Amino acid sequence: MTKASQLEAKTVSEAGKSHLVNGNKSSEHEPTFRRRHVLDLDDFSVDEINAVLQNANAMKEVLQRDIKKVPTLRGKSVITLFYENSTRTRVSFEQAGKILSADVINVSNSGSSAEKGESLYNTALTLQAMNADIIVVRHPDSGAPHFLSRFLDASVINAGDGLHAHPTQSLLDMYTIKEYLGEIAGLKVVIVGDMLYSRVARSNLWGLTKMGANIVLCGPPTLMPTDFINGGKDMEGHPFSAVTIEPNLEKALEGADVIMTLRLQLERQRAGHLPTLREYSKIYGINQKRLDLAKPGALVMHPGPMNEGVEIDSEVAHGARSVIEAQVTNGVAIRMALLYSVVTPGRESI
Ligand code: ASP
Ligand code: ASP
Numbered sequence: 220m221t222k223a224s225q226l227e228a229k230t231v232s233e234a235g236k237s238h239l240v241n242g243n244k245s246s247e248h249e250p251t252f253r254r255r256h257v258l259d260l261d262d263f264s265v266d267e268i269n270a271v272l273q274n275a276n277a278m279k280e281v282l283q284r285d286i287k288k289v290p291t292l293r294g295k296s297v298i299t300l301f302y303e304n305s306t307r308t309r310v311s312f313e314q315a316g317k318i319l320s321a322d323v324i325n326v327s328n329s330g331s332s333a334e335k336g337e338s339l340y341n342t343a344l345t346l347q348a349m350n351a352d353i354i355v356v357r358h359p360d361s362g363a364p365h366f367l368s369r370f371l372d373a374s375v376i377n378a379g380d381g382l383h384a385h386p387t388q389s390l391l392d393m394y395t396i397k398e399y400l401g402e403i404a405g406l407k408v409v410i411v412g413d414m415l416y417s418r419v420a421r422s423n424l425w426g427l428t429k430m431g432a433n434i435v436l437c438g439p440p441t442l443m444p445t446d447f448i449n450g451g452k453d454m455e456g457h458p459f460s461a462v463t464i465e466p467n468l469e470k471a472l473e474g475a476d477v478i479m480t481l482r483l484q485l486e487r488q489r490a491g492h493l494p495t496l497r498e499y500s501k502i503y504g505i506n507q508k509r510l511d512l513a514k515p516g517a518l519v520m521h522p523g524p525m526n527e528g529v530e531i532d533s534e535v536a537h538g539a540r541s542v543i544e545a546q547v548t549n550g551v552a553i554r555m556a557l558l559y560s561v562v563t564p565g566r567e568s569i
Contacts, residue, residue: 252560256368256375259384260425268430272394274556275549281318282552292321295352295562300342301378302328302358307523307547308378308387312355315554321352343367352562356380374561382418388522389422391553393430395546396477399518404431409471409513411503412481412530415442415492419522420481424448428458436464437471438481438503441492468503475513479520480505480531496529506532510540518542 252270260268281289297316301309309325316323326346339358346354353374356364361381368375379385396403408427414420414436421444427434436443443464451459465471472478483499493499510519519531519541527533536543 252563255561256364257386257557257561258364258368258375258377260386260389260422260429261384263386263426263429265429268390268393268426271390271553271556271560272397274560275390275394275552278315278555278559279549279552281555282548287318288320289318290320291559292316292319292562296322296324296350297353297355297558298346298349298351298373299323299325299355299378300346300357301326302339302356302363303379305357305378307550308357311547311550312376312378312554312558315551315558316353318551319555319558321558324351339363339366340370343371347371347373353558376557376561379418382416382421384422385418385522386422386426387550387554387557388419389426390557391546391550392419392423392479392520392522393426394549394553395520395542396518398545398549399542400476400516403427406432406476407435407474408432408477408479409435409437409475410479410481411437411468411471411505413442413483414438414481415444416484417481421447423479424459424462428461432461432477434462435471435475436462437466437468439493439499440466468509469512472509472512475517477518477520478505478510478513480525482522482524483526483530485526500529504528504530504532505535507534507538510535510538516540520546523547 251266252274254267281287297312299309299312313323313325343354351373353376354367354371355376355378356367357378358364358380361383363380364375364377377384377386379388393403396406396408400406410420410423412420420436424434436448445464448459448462448464451457452462483493483496505519510517517540519535519538521531521536521543523543523546525531525536525543527536535541
């Protein structure tokens with residue numbers, strides 16, 4: 220932890236540290252995660268989220284060893300099926316699988332039969348015929364992982380689908396917040412930027428509100444999925460009742476515990492949603508002066524990849540309050556925890 224030197228990560232909790240990776244289960248910390256697929260967090264219970272975060276603690280301990288290898292998933296196979304470009308998410312799943320001794324096979328859009336016109340359905344059936352235990356899928360169409368989960372025997376983990384969801388990113392974000400700030404409940408988390416095109420924001424809205432955070436969304440009104448948020452708010456007891464929209468960034472940042480900046484998804488932008496990048500950066504960019512409005516111990520997060528100088532200044536991205544590198548490391552621990560959990564015997568088919 221070089222960058223975030225002024226921040227202190229809480230010591231990885233002893234809870235649940237060793238039984239997962241050493242194989243000797245302790246009934247005290249029996250994980251309550253029983254699902255076969257990880258598609259989004261909208262139907263996760265708080266208990267299930269906590270189980271993943273707790274299992275990730277054990278996995279993080281493995282990451283800190285000199286020899287990062289445990290036999291937990293020996294004999295299991297993981298196929299990563301990426302129809303959209305990705306560096307960190309794909310590598311992170313691959314690393315997670317290899318540390319757990321699974322056989323990991325990467326399939327990407329370019330060079331695969333998908334380029335020759337094979338349908339997702341047929342590709343998935345082919346992979347299934349190879350007896351894959353887990354298929355990790357990223358797809359530009361929202362709902363593709365749900366579609367696969369309906370007919371595959373393998374577990375399906377969503378690594379990002381269209382504008383819909385990116386559950387593993389939200390879980391690693393929640394893990395990082397807990398690691399540095401201890402708790403999530405009661406925190407003011409400000410999510411800044413392009414909400415409309417962000418599957419990271421959508422999954423975090425579900426995850427963080429379920430865990431009791433107060434979320435403030437700030438971004439251009441043209442990039443705010445107001446219907447999605449207000450539709451939930453209107454339902455009694457819905458977690459989105461803890462979400463507010465504040466168009467003024469200075470006001471939004473006052474007293475924030477966590478600032479989550481989103482990448483401006485230039486590749487998804489349709490004309491007309493933004494005046495210019497310069498203007499966007501002037502109104503919504505996180506710089507040091509704006510950071511000073513948040514609490515002194517506030518965390519700065521970003522799911523990556525960053526457009527430095529657009530949504531976030533370099534000095535903030537690499538500054539003392541940034542936990543962006545920790546997010547990447549924690550991403551491996553979270554993905555290890557999920558790979559482990561979905562193939563654990565005793566799970567129900569959810
Ligand atoms: N959107 C990509 C991802 O999270 C970006 C990257 O990989 O660098 O996987
Ligand atoms: N890496 C994240 C994703 O795939 C965020 C981003 O690409 O902006 O959604």
